[in-house]
Amino acid sequence: RIGITLCHETNPEVIWKSVREVVVGRIRSQQHSVFDETDGQILSLNIMSSHYIQKQHDNRTFFHFEVAWDSSLHNSLLLNRCTSNGSSVYLTISLYIDIENVGQSVIITKDLSVVLYPRSGDSASRIRSSLKNFFLSTNSTTRLPMNDDHSNCIAAIYELKLRNASILDSITQDLSNLSPGVQRRQRKVIDTSKIYVRGEEMLHGWRPRGDSLIIEHQQDLEKLYKIECVCIQLLNIKKRFSFVW
Structure with missing residues (x-):
């Protein structure tokens, strides 16, 4: 671990x-x-x-x-x-x-x-x-004698900056949280052309041309999802204004 x-x-x-x-x-x-x-x-x-x-x-x-x-x-x-x-x-x-x-x-x-x-x-x-010393051997900012809780040992120091997001970014992020598939589609595609994948013998030696097909498919899905987010927001706004009138 x-x-x-x-x-x-x-x-x-x-x-x-x-x-x-x-x-x-x-x-x-x-x-x-x-x-x-x-x-x-x-x-x-x-x-x-x-x-x-x-x-x-x-x-x-x-x-x-x-x-x-x-x-x-x-x-x-x-x-x-x-x-x-x-x-x-x-x-x-x-x-x-x-x-x-x-x-x-x-x-x-x-x-x-x-x-x-x-x-x-x-x-x-x-x-x-x-x-x-796993986390203390690279780019350590401080090398102090180690104690029981390692409270004085620092592996790295980072600066966190938070800024106010635009309304459109907030709406898109809120809608993306409803779809776990979006996070899966954003992950890097692993090239398996040089390693064994369980069950590949069922393909009888067939090999895809590369990961470009998967990447293109992910890009198309992402475009469709953004269109879906905009349509959902427009329907919500229309429903809200119709309720007010």
Whole structure:
């Protein structure tokens, strides 16, 4: 599991609603190297739990959630073998979190470095140390002695800016919340041309030309959905004015 804790000064306008999605990908051997899409797949992790944490003598807000991560599902050579001495494997984790009365999800991105050790008894302590410093090894702003609750360890600092949305944006967002399929259509299409997909033998060797057909279909669905949102709003306005008269 990967545990993530968000800490910020308490603000009545920032109320964490839910964790929409956690994505891990961009696996690479160097932090600033160009990402090779052939090495590993981008995974959307299962969200196990999310809750607020209350700490004594601390007025800040703590929001913690955990996700399940299996590195073998990436099909990455860098994650399926032990890391050589002095080297690290870099990957990127992205968080999509909803806030009360905010139209768009907050996106938090963080580069991480991990070291993979063999499964042996003499390396157990190194594994525990690696996991303990999982979020503290890349771009850390402060490296202080760790204590029991890790309250002094900061992995990254972000600035959150909220602005007033237009009426049309608010209407579109409210209507999109009624359709879970919209969020599914906005996800990235994974290219499965080079990996095995269960049941593909039933196609008898047939291969699609690529993901362009799916992307075009998603774009058409998105256009139809926007037209539907506008029509629904026009009908609501017409109904409201007819009721007033």
